[in-house]
Amino acid sequence: MEKNIKYYKTKLLLCFSLVCILLVTSCTKDFEVLNEDPIRPGKVNPGNMLGQLEYRLVNSTISTSKQFTHELMQVTAPRESASGGIHRYEVLPGNGSAVWNDLYARMADLYDLESIAKDEHPNYTAIAMILKAWAFSILTDAFGPAPFSEAARAEENIVAPAFDQQKEIYLGLLEMLDQANLLINEEDGLPFSGDIIYGSDQASMLKWRKLANSLRLRLLLRIINRDGEVAVSSEIERMLSDKQTFPVFESNQDEAILKYTGVYPYYNPYYNARTLDWRQGDYYTSFFLDKMLSTGDPRLTVWATTVNEDGKLIYRGIQSGYTSDVAYTVDRNSSYNDNLKTTPILGIIMTYAELEFIKAELALRGFNTGGSAQHHYEMGIKGSMSQWQVSVGQSFVEQDGIRYDETASFENQLEQIITQKYYAYFFMDMQSWFEKRRTGYPILPRGQGIPVENTFPSRLVYPTYLQSLNASNLRQAIESLGGSDNSSVQGWWEKR
C-alpha cells in the first residue's frame, strides 16, 4: 500500500513535469516572430538614407573647417589662449578625433547605400561612391595611413581594420571616382529622390558626374609631386582631352554645395549657435583681413563683422601664435558675420572656383586646359565671388595685388594661384591646409608665441581609443610613419 502511494506520487510528479515541458516548449514556436522589432524597419530604400547622410557629412566637414582649418591657416585666431593651441602648431588627438569619428561613422550608411542600390538603382550607388571618395580623401590627406580597404566591414567580421598607406588609398579613390562617373545613367535619375545636394531634377545626375570628375582632378593635382611613381600626367591629359566622358564643373550652377533649406531638419548647423561660441571665441587675423581690405574684396562684407572705431565701422584683425600674456577684448575685432549662421550656402563640398584654380595650375604646369593660367585664375576669383553672392568687375582682377603676372617665375605664379585659392577655400573642410602642405602657399607669418620646436603640422594625430580598439594595426601604421604618431610627419604626396 505504502509502496503504491509512493509509486502514484512519483507518477504524478513525472506526469506533471511532462505537462509542464510540453506546455512550455509548445509556446516557443512564435518566438521568432516575437523577436522581430515592430517599430524599426529591417530594410529601407536608398532615398530614405541619402538626405540625412549628406547633411551630416557636410556638417562635419564645415565644422572642421571652422574649428581647425581656419585657426591653423590663420583665417582666425582664438581671442584668448594662454598655452598650447592649433595656432601655436600644437596638435592633440582631440583636434582630429571629431572629423575622424564623424566621417567614419557615416561610412556605415555610405557602404550600405552603395550595396543596397547596386542592382536596381546604380545612380544611388554612384553617389555613395563619390561621397565615399570625397570623405576618404579628406581622411588620408589629414592623417596619412588610414583604414580603407578593410574599413566599414564589421558585418564581414572585420572589427579591427588594417590601415592602408596613402598611396594605396589614392589609387583606390581614383578608381572609385572613375567607376562612379561611368556608372551614372543620367536618364534614370533618382526614383526615390532624397538627394539634397543636387535635388532630383533631370540635370542632377550630370552634375554628379561633374563632381566625380572635378574631385578626381583635385586628387590628381594633389599627387602631382608623385608623377612618374603614379601615372598622374597622363591621367590628367586623358581627362582634359575628353570632355564628353569626363565632364567637369562649368559654372557655379554645377558646384557641390548642400543648400540648407532652413526647414527642419536641414537647418544651417550654426543657426542656433550661441554668440559666445559663434563669434566671441575667435577673431579674424590681420593676415587674413589685410589683403582683402587692400583689394576691396567684397566677400569681406559677407564673412566678417565690423567694429566701431571712433564712430567709423572698420574691419580689424588680431595676431595668431601670440605670446601667453596676450588676450583680446570681446567684440573689439572682426569675427564671423551672423548672416553665415543662417545662410543656405555654407554646406560647401567642392566649388566651381576651386576647379578653375585647379585648371589655372594645370595650365601653368603646361597642360592643355583650353585656357591660359590667367584666364582660369580670373574665372576662379569671379567664381568665388558669385558663390558668395557678391560680384566684381574686371577691374578687380586687374588691380595691384591680384593681377596675374604671367611673366613671373613658376613659383611666384603658383603662389598667386594658391593664395587666391586659399580665400576661395573659406569653410571648405581642410583643403587650404592640404594645399599649403603641397605647395607651401600661402606663406603664413610665424607668431612670437610659437615654441621654437613646434613645426607647421603635416598631419593630425590618431584618436587615442585606437590604442585600445585596434592596437596592432595602429602600431603598424605608426611604424610606417617612422615610429611616432607625430604631427610633423609628411604625407606621401607631400614630399617634394
Add this chain to the structure above:
Amino acid sequence: MYFQYNPDAPDGMPTERTLWQPYSDAYSGYFRTGSNISNNVSIMGGNDNGNARLSFTHLKNEWIIPNTGFERFNVSLSASQKIADKLTISGNVNYNNKSSDNLPAAGYNNQTLMYFLIIGTTTNVRPEWHRKYWEDGLEDVQQRRPFYQGPDNPYLAMYEMLNKLSKNGTFGNISANYKFNDHLDLTIRTALDISYEKRSQQRPFSMTKFPRGMYRTQDIFMYENNNDALLSYKNESQDWRYSLSVGGNLMTQSYDFDGMYADQLNQPGIYQISNSLDPAVADPQRYVKSINSVYGMGQISYKDRVFVDVTGRNDWSSTLPKHNNSFFYPSVNTSLILSEMLDLGKLDYAKLRLSWAQVGNDTDPYQTSKYYNSIYGNGFTNPSTLYNADLKPEITTSYEVGTEIRFWQSRVIADVTVYSNNSKNQIIAIPIDPTASYASKMVNAGLINSRGLEISSTIKPLIGKFKWETTLTWSANRSYVRELAPRVDSQIIFSRGDDVSIEARVGGRMGDIYGKGFERSPDGQIVYSSAGVPAPLDPIAKKWGNVFPDWKAGWSNTFGYKEFRFSVLLDGQKGGKIYSLTNHKNNEFGNTKVTLPGREEGIIGEGVVKLADGSYIPNTNRVDARPYYEQYYARANAETNIFDASFLKIREARLEYLFPNKLWKGAKIRNVKLAFYGRDLFNFTSFPAFDPEGGNLDNATLTPGVELGQYPSTRNIGFNLTCNF
C-alpha cells in the same frame, strides 16, 4: 584691487577699485537643507483560517537644490484564506505612485547646477545676484546672465528647466494552493506587474542647449506577467528529511515607449507638443520578450547535520536565435555542521558550506538581426551596434566555500567565504574600432573571472546589563578578463573623449584606468617646452591603476544599557583610482590651493627641456602661473587628474530609546521607540572632489572611476518614532 560688481551701483558698475571681496555663501547659497519625511502605518490580523496585512507609506523628499524633490505613496494589501479543507487562496496587491514636479539633472553639462558652480561663478559673486533670471520685459524669452555668458543662469535651471514625472504602478499576484495530503501540494500562481509613467522635460527660450526652448514627453507602459505552477512533495523518516518540487513558468515582458519631441517651440513659455516650431518628432519604441522555464528542486538533510540542495532549470528565451534559445543551469549546495559530527573542543559551532551554481541569462530583444534607426523624423540610418545572429546564452558558474565558527558561548562568531565566478559568453555590446563602421558589436564575450574573499566577525564582549556588540567585516574582489571576442583585445567600459578610459583588456583586470601622462626624458624627468610649460603629453596611453578598491571594510559597534541603544558604523575602502573632472577644472581655473604657488613671480617647472639634437638640459624658463597650471593639469593628463579613492566614513550613528510599556498603562500603545540618527556624518579622504563614492552620474548611469561634476554628498540627520498598537 579690482572693479567688482556692486548691486547698489548703477548697472552694478562700480567706479572704484576695492579689495577682492569673497562671500562665504558664494557656492553654498545655491543649495538648501533638504528633507525626507516618511510615514508608515501597518495593520495586520488573522485567525486559524486566514490572515491579512495592510500597509501604507508616504514619503516626501525635498532635495538640496531648491524646487527639486519627489513624493511617493505605497499601499499594499496581502491576504490569505483557507476556503476549503485542502485549498488555500491568497493574493497580494501593491499600488505605488511617484510624482515629481522637478527632478534634478546631474552630470557635467549645461543643464546642471554643478556645471555652473564649476565654470560660471567666482567667490566674489553672491547667489542672489543671479536670482532674477529674466531680462526686464523679456520674461520667458531672454534669460539674464549678469556676469558670464557661458553657462545658463542657475535659477533659470531650477525654476524653468523642469523635469517632471508621474508614475503609477501596481503589482501583485493571486495564487491557489491545494494540499493533496501532508506530503504533496500544488501551487498555481499568476502575477502581474504593470506601470504607467509620464515624463516630461521643458526648457525655456534662450537656453544654451535649446535656444528656442524645448518640450518633450515620454509615455512609458511596462508590463510583466508570470504564470507559475509548482508541485511539491516532502517527507521525512527517522534521520532523513527530503523534498522534491517541479514547476514551470511562463513569463512575458513588454515595454512601450512613446516619445514626442518638440525641440524648438513656436511661442515661448507654452509647453505643449502642439507648440512645436518644426514638425514634432515621434520616437516610438516597443520591446517584447518571453521566457518559458521548467525547473526542479530537491532538498535532503540527514540528522540536521548534513544538508544538500539541488536545483535545475531550463529556460527558453525569445531573445536568442532559435538554435541557441534553450539553456539549462543547475546548482548544488551543501552544508555540513561539523560541530555535530566531530569533537571540536572549545568550538561551540562549526559549519562548512560548499556550493556550485550556474546561472544562465538571455539578452534584450531584437539583437539578432539588423534594424535601421530613424533620424530627423523621416530619415533612416544604420544602427550603431552590429547585431549578432549567433548569440548564445551566457552562463555564470560560481564556486563558493564558506565556514562559520562560534566559540566562547557563541559570543564570538566568525564567518569566512571564498568565491570564484566565471562568466562565460557574457552578452555585451562591445565597443569596436568605429572605422569598421559600427561603434559596437553584440558578442558573447569569452571569459571573465571574478574572485574574492569575505570575512566577518562578531564579538559580544559585554552581555550583562551593559551590552556591547562589535562586528568587523572585510572583503576583497578581483575580476580578470581572460578572453573577449575574436580579434577584440579590449573592452572600453567608459571613455571620455581622448582623456581617460576605463577598460577590460585581455589579461588585465576589469576596471583598469588608462590615460596619457607627461612626456618624460629617459631618466624619468618631466619634459618642458621651450615656452616653459609641460611639453605635449606622451601620446601612448598608460595604465594608472584600477578603479575598484583593493579592499573594503566596515566596523560596527552597538552598546545597550537598559532601554538605551547606541550604535556607530564606520566603513571605508583602501585603494581604487578615480579621474576627477571637477578637480581638473578647478585646477585649470586656479580655484584650488595647489595652484597658488607662483601666482606672483611665475614658475620654473622642475624638469628638462629637449633640444633639437635630442639632448636634454634642465628647464630654466620662468612662465606665468596660468599657462603653467593649464598645461600641468590639462584635461587629457590622466597622470595629474587621477586620484586615490581611499576613504573612511562615519556611516551611521544612532541613539535609540525604548519607552517602558508601563508608561502607557491604560492606553493601547506598546513598544514606543524613539531614535535619533545621523548618516554619512564624516568622510576622511584625500580625494579632492567631495566624495570618492559620488562617482559619475552622467546620463543617469553610474560609472565607477570617473567623477564628472558630482553634487556634494549630503549628511543626513533625523529621528524616527515607531509604535505598536
